Structure formats: structure tokens, C-alpha cells
Amino acid sequence: MQPLAGQDLLHTQPHPMHWLATATAISAVIAVSSLLQPAGALATTTGPSSPEAAPGTAAPDPSRVAFPVNCGPNRLDVVRKVSGDLDGTGGTQTVAVVRCHSEAGTPPSGVYVLAQPPGPKAAPRVVATLLAPSQRLSVQDITLDGRVVSATLQGYSSPDVPRYMPDVHKTLKWQWQGGKFVQSELPAHTATDGA
Template structure:
């Protein structure tokens, strides 16, 4: 006897029990996949960053330093500072510009490089002066100082002779220092004086 048209497909007709079984199987797959996500998936949100694990040491504070400058009865002022890794070793140094306090005129500047204390675990230890870039005895006044790619640059002014009035500096130049071969090497642009070309 030949089956009626479509009679051989009766067993493929969906029944409620089929839908229930399919839904249960899909739910089980989703639940299992959510439990089996990679263990490293949360590492970026729960683990400490490298910056938190190894904080960068603070730059030496020039306000805690006894500079080799004699100001007599006047105080010593720190007028400018820049900080960075000057020698490329990963540490942080500070370049401080200091001068004796004066109510009038511009006293000569001193420029010093400061490093962390020899014993950084001692909270009372002051930073160390490790280099003198410009001494007050050179009788130059620093107008600005910058640090770019480990090169320290200072614009300075001074006097071409003792006869030049102290309120009219006639020498203006830029001095640069860079750590090379275990020391700071100085270079400068030619001085610009009022007598040039005379």
C-alpha cells in the first residue's frame, strides 16, 4: 500500500516536547560557555598596572637643599626648576636656579643639579647637589631654563665689563648642558653684546 502524500513526513512534525528540549539545550550551551571564559579575561581590570607596581620616584625638592651660596643676611631664593632623567639611568634629577634675595636689581644666579639622597629610605635626608652648571661667581642671571630630551638650556644675561651699569645688562646668550661621558658638557651660542660689530 502506497503511503499518502506527506504521510512519510509525519515523524518530522514539531511537537511541544521538541521545542522544550531544544530550548533547554541552547540554555545549557550558553551557561557553560559563560563559565568557561579565559581566566585572563579579567586581568586588565583587576590586576595592578605596571605604573602602580613601580611608582616613579619623586623629583628632588630644592627647598630642602643647602646650596653652596653665601647670601650673607639675605635669604636664598629658588627662582626656577626643571626635573627629568638627565643622565638616562631612569632616575629623576632636578635642575634648580637660585639667587640671593634682593628688593632691587638682579643678583647673579647659580644653577645646580640635585639628586635623591644617598639613603632614600631616610625620610630626613635632603637631596644632594651633584653638579654645578653655573656658579654665581660667573655673574650671569638666568632668565629662563628648559629641559628637552635631556638637554638643559638656559637663557642668561650679564655684563661685558664692570663699566656697564648694573641695570642695563648688555650680554645675552643661551647656554646648554648635556650629560656626556659621565659629566655635564657645556655649549653656548655666541654672546650678543652691545659692542658687537662696533
């Protein structure tokens, strides 16, 4: 039966709550799929100064790397990258920020250090994980200042926080010291700080 002129069927009209529920469901599916990783897909723990990171090599190309992230049916996107001599040995490493592709929402990011093995056909490889997607943070920006990598991150303090209002904001930095990357956190800022 059709409604009379001027009558609307309320249950057929989209409301903001319908869109919010749909966006929340999609975000949850994306978050869960990005956390699932195949067994044995851990990054190696050797540092960028391993013999494979030969001095004077070109910056490793992230598009040639198999990252330890399982995106299910979605592709993996390299969303940001910076390159430089992170360990001071004259070689060039790349820090790549990756996340599973999504048409809606922002899946968690992974931050990986890449080194180029010797040989013209050798693919770059992951030599360190600075931030794993399982930490459920999204990288907003990444910079390299000398040999210090800094990333601005956002995330959620609990599953109850609406996905469109991240309430965790932090800046982490990593520096090669004593044969490994040492992480430190810069002082947090809030919306009232004017940042």
C-alpha cells in the same frame, strides 16, 4: 630758616641721578655679598648617575637643599626649576636656579643639579654645578628638552656697564655625556636680530 613761598631747595629734591647712584650702590653691595662663599662650600663632583640617584625616585625638592651660596643676611631664593631624567638611567634629577634675595636689582644666579639619595628622610644633595654665581650671570629662563638643559643668560661685560643695561646675552646648554655635564653655547643674538 624756611624757604620763602615758591622757593625750592634744590639740594633737597631727589633727581634721577640720585636714584641711579642709590640703585648702583645697592647692586654693588648685593653682587659682592653673593660672591662671598664660606670656605669648603664647594659642590660635589659626582654625577647624577651615582648610586644615590636611585631610579624611579621623585624629583628632588630644592627647598630641602643646602646650596653652596652665601647670601649673608639675605635668604636664598629658588627662582626656577626643571626636573627630568638627565642621565638616561631612569632616575629623576632637578635643575634649580637660585639667587640671593633682593628687593632691587638682579643678583647673579647659580644653577645646580640635584639628586635624591635613597631613604625617605634623606635630603636631596647638589651633585653638579652648571653655573656658579661667581660667573656673574643672571638666568632669565631655563628649559629641559629631553635630556638637554638650556638657559638664557644675561650679564655685564665690565663693571663700567650700567647695572640696568646688561650687555651680555647668551644661551648655554648642558648635556650629560661621558659621565659629566658638557656645556656648549648657542649662537648669540643681538637686539637687531629681533630676539
